[in-house]
Amino acid sequence: xxxxxxxxxxxxxxxxxxxxxxxxxxxxxxxxxxxxxxxxxxxxxxxxxxxxxxxxxxxxxxxxxxxxxxxxxxxxxxxxxxxxxxxxxxxxxxxxxxxxxxxxxxxxxxxxxxxxxxxxxxxxxxxxxxxxxxxxxxxxxxxxxxxxxxxxxx
Amino acid sequence: xxxxxxxxxxxxxxxxxxxxxxxxxxxxxxxxxxxxxxxxxxxxxxxxxxxxxxxxxxxxxxxxxxxxxxxxxxxxxxxxxxxxxxxxxxxxxxxxxxxxxxxxxxxxxxxxxxxxxxxxxxxxxxxxxxxxxxxxxxxxxxxxxxxxxxxxxxxxxxxxxxxxxxxxxxxxxxxxxxxxxxxxxxxxxxxxxxxxxxxxxxxxxxxxxxxxxxxxxxxxxxxxxxxxxxxxxxxxxxxxxxxxxxxxxxxxxxxxxxxxxxxxxxxxxxxxxxxxxxxxxxxxxxxxxxxxxxxxxxxxxxxxxxxxxxxxxxxxxxxxxxxxxxxxxxxxxxxxxxxxxxxxxxxxxxxxxxxxxxxxxxxxxxxxxxxxxxxxxxxxxxxxxxxxxxxxxxxxxxxxxxxxxxxxxxxxxxxxxxxxxxxxxxxxxxxxxxxxxxxxxxxxxxxxxxxxxxxxxxxxxxxxxxx
Numbered sequence: 001x002x003x004x005x006x007x008x009x010x011x012x013x014x015x016x017x018x019x020x021x022x023x024x025x026x027x028x029x030x031x032x033x034x035x036x037x038x039x040x041x042x043x044x045x046x047x048x049x050x051x052x053x054x055x056x057x058x059x060x061x062x063x064x065x066x067x068x069x070x071x072x073x074x075x076x077x078x079x080x081x082x083x084x085x086x087x088x089x090x091x092x093x094x095x096x097x098x099x100x101x102x103x104x105x106x107x108x109x110x111x112x113x114x115x116x117x118x119x120x121x122x123x124x125x126x127x128x129x130x131x132x133x134x135x136x137x138x139x140x141x142x143x144x145x146x147x148x149x150x151x152x153x154x
Numbered sequence: 155x156x157x158x159x160x161x162x163x164x165x166x167x168x169x170x171x172x173x174x175x176x177x178x179x180x181x182x183x184x185x186x187x188x189x190x191x192x193x194x195x196x197x198x199x200x201x202x203x204x205x206x207x208x209x210x211x212x213x214x215x216x217x218x219x220x221x222x223x224x225x226x227x228x229x230x231x232x233x234x235x236x237x238x239x240x241x242x243x244x245x246x247x248x249x250x251x252x253x254x255x256x257x258x259x260x261x262x263x264x265x266x267x268x269x270x271x272x273x274x275x276x277x278x279x280x281x282x283x284x285x286x287x288x289x290x291x292x293x294x295x296x297x298x299x300x301x302x303x304x305x306x307x308x309x310x311x312x313x314x315x316x317x318x319x320x321x322x323x324x325x326x327x328x329x330x331x332x333x334x335x336x337x338x339x340x341x342x343x344x345x346x347x348x349x350x351x352x353x354x355x356x357x358x359x360x361x362x363x364x365x366x367x368x369x370x371x372x373x374x375x376x377x378x379x380x381x382x383x384x385x386x387x388x389x390x391x392x393x394x395x396x397x398x399x400x401x402x403x404x405x406x407x408x409x410x411x412x413x414x415x416x417x418x419x420x421x422x423x424x425x426x427x428x429x430x431x432x433x434x435x436x437x438x439x440x441x442x443x444x445x446x447x448x449x450x451x452x453x454x455x456x457x458x459x460x461x462x463x464x465x466x467x468x469x470x471x472x473x474x475x476x477x478x479x480x481x482x483x484x485x486x487x488x489x490x491x492x493x494x495x496x497x498x499x500x501x502x503x504x505x506x507x508x509x510x511x512x513x514x515x516x517x518x519x520x521x522x523x524x525x526x527x528x529x530x531x532x533x534x535x536x537x538x539x540x541x542x543x544x545x546x547x548x549x550x551x552x553x554x555x556x557x558x559x560x561x562x563x564x565x566x567x568x569x570x571x572x573x574x575x576x577x578x579x580x581x582x583x584x585x586x587x588x589x590x591x592x593x594x595x596x597x598x599x600x601x602x603x604x605x606x607x608x609x610x611x612x613x614x615x616x617x618x619x620x621x
Binding site: 094 | 316317319321331338340341439440443463470471
């Protein structure tokens, strides 16, 4: 009786060791795979972005242009009073790229009909948050967008 | 199989005997010879839909392999290789057109199969896991549609993927991780396409083939679900050759229909959500274009995302919408355990009603997503669209009710009534879609409570009933 009890004890310790070993073995496979699949962090860009000649021509012609700043997309637009605005071009609803509608003076997302004013505030539709705003100015003939969150965030 | 059945394995001659002595295939042949399909009053038509879905899936495998002969995943090659395939390669347009048409028809056949299983209660014990594997295959089919969409790397694909992957953020705790893993970065880029390509041509097909095998093994072990006990089959039909030949004939007809559609409408019927013109190459710096819509089977989710306000119950709108979709899918997957009447082999009109209410709910959202009644302008008046779509949805609801009354005299319409009430309150009275939904759900809950009380009272009043 005592012998079989000791056997059971030994068996359960072995089972425990085996289970822990299997768990460790699975973890040592799953962890690298999870780590492998998670993409490397995107290069964050904090410095100013200067619009190229092609972007400037588009801004002149269509009153708006979308430029890339690191991983972000920024819409730079010129309103009816020739004032420049720079905002995140990524809709806060489901991440589509927004566009400027000069006739209505709004920023519109065609995907789910979200509307923002030129300061990025939500006017209508489902977007839950305003678009992030950036400082944008002309320096001579150039247009420069300052990146990084600042007091300009709407 | 000219050998008489009394002949022993050792006596069999030829290739059959050689195989049989090694692998003992006679029991398998005997099993297939005696396999029967139950023939019910009105159920035999629905038995072909699973096989039809499998047929379209094999077309997908065949045309998919052919597409791989030319497709090259890459920022400067994905779009270009599909354009080359459709414009220069002999019959390249046909292969792509067949792949696209067959994808849509496969989803259509799968969804019809699922709804018919629901209405006929074929999920009742012992077939719960057949339903669950079928549900997983449905989810995989949606995954196929979603991942395949991006591969041509055109504008439509880009934004559909941006929206679809963004909605993953709604998943608690791991949402952001899942989104980044799917995208291969913070935003949709060519890295996303590489990952979707791997999913579409390797991961999803492997899972699908495995689960289809499970689904088929379950059906072979248990046979096809007979009609409910109150609707006993009069006879059975031999699977070989009677049913199999009918299956084959249907596949042949569908192949001809598929080829005709692919030839005469190579870029789809031109309905938003059912078209595959290559269009412009994806440009992450171009805004989403007006009228952009996902595939037809995602339109209801797309519309739901539009209906939800920016914030709801402490959640962001999209998060709340995705939570609702997840709950609905969860209920759908667990139907075999929720339907207690069908478990006891008793008539279960409540769950037929659930299927019909789901159909009406999906139809209304899909019609709204199509802007039916909007006059074809880019931004139609939402009230007009809501009203015109309500007329159509109510027509569909009336048709389902009429058919059910004619066929069964179905005594249960609470869920259909709730779906119809929501549509009427939103479309005709002008209430917000969610307010109308909340009122309908509240009334539905009240009616369920009332029914529960009434049945308890009836049980008490009945002679010998439990106190």
